[in-house]
Amino acid sequence: MQEIAEAKSLTLADVAIRLTGRTLLAVSATILPGEVLTIMGPSGSGKSTLLAFAGGFLDPAFEVSGRILVGAEDLTQVPANRRHAGILFQDPMLFPHLSVGGNIAFAIPPAVKGHKARRALAEAALEEVGLGGFFDRDPETLSGGQKARVALQRLLVSAPRFLLLDEPFSKLDAALRQQTRELVFSKAKAAGLPTILVTHDSADAQAAGGRVIEVGSEEEA
Numbered sequence: 702m703q704e705i706a707e708a709k710s711l712t713l714a715d716v717a718i719r720l721t722g723r724t725l726l727a728v729s730a731t732i733l734p735g736e737v738l739t740i741m742g743p744s745g746s747g748k749s750t751l752l753a754f755a756g757g758f759l760d761p762a763f764e765v766s767g768r769i770l771v772g773a774e775d776l777t778q779v780p781a782n783r784r785h786a787g788i789l790f791q792d793p794m795l796f797p798h799l800s801v802g803g804n805i806a807f808a809i810p811p812a813v814k815g816h817k818a819r820r821a822l823a824e825a826a827l828e829e830v831g832l833g834g835f836f837d838r839d840p841e842t843l844s845g846g847q848k849a850r851v852a853l854q855r856l857l858v859s860a861p862r863f864l865l866l867d868e869p870f871s872k873l874d875a876a877l878r879q880q881t882r883e884l885v886f887s888k889a890k891a892a893g894l895p896t897i898l899v900t901h902d903s904a905d906a907q908a909a910g911g912r913v914i915e916v917g918s919e920e921e922a
């Protein structure tokens with residue numbers, strides 16, 4: 702559907718994040734194309750902070766050492782808007798002023814020219830997740846699971862180089878959660894995207910099928 706750039710690994714090279722002199726978390730890992738690295742740990746252990754570092758939107762209150770790379774390209778000093786990270790949060794955060802299809806079309810890279818071509822891509826992306834015919838719907842009229850699928854497709858049409866998932870399934874009920882996580886992981890794998898998943902749920906980690914890194918509690922860090 703979208704043009705997929707050559708898949709590359711994502712490397713967190715000796716990343717240590719400190720807050721007021723105390724090490725919050727330290728991680729070193731290379732995540733292969735299509736691999737999901739799961740980060741688990743108690744509340745406040747720095748999981749979202751690690752994703753903020755990877756995405757390039759970390760609060761300057763944190764001190765960081767180490768580097769983040771895609772393939773051999775060092776992204777550590779690259780601003781967030783040029784990292785091409787695909788990010789999913791708990792909340793699908795669809796733009797309420799755009800239609801469902803508008804949400805997806807918005808994310809298609811500007812290299813795809815022409816209203817018709819962009820619309821056709823967005824329609825195909827909706828169809829792929831069972832939402833054919835939903836283009837003109839108001840996002841507010843969708844169910845939680847439908848919103849999650851729109852958010853996923855919006856992410857994938859943007860041609861990300863890696864994925865950062867911050868508890869993206871935690872607001873869904875059990876059956877939907879199972880379905881959505883299978884969809885997300887199968888698509889991430891098919892697109893060859895290295896992925897970091899933050900979760901509290903060991904079933905998410907199991908479904909992701911990759912390595913799991915446990916980060917410590919605030920007390921022991």
Ligand SMILES: Nc1ncnc2c1ncn2[C@@H]1O[C@H](COP(=O)(O)OP(=O)(O)OP(=O)(O)O)[C@@H](O)[C@H]1O
Binds near residue numbers: 720725742746747750
């Ligand atoms: N902007 C900030 N300035 C200062 N401290 C912050 C900031 N953001 C988060 N923190 C602190 O950094 C620590 C790590 O927060 P973070 O949100 O990464 O934890 P988490 O593991 O993702 O937690 P949860 O599972 O509850 O989402 C916490 O102690 C938090 O209070």
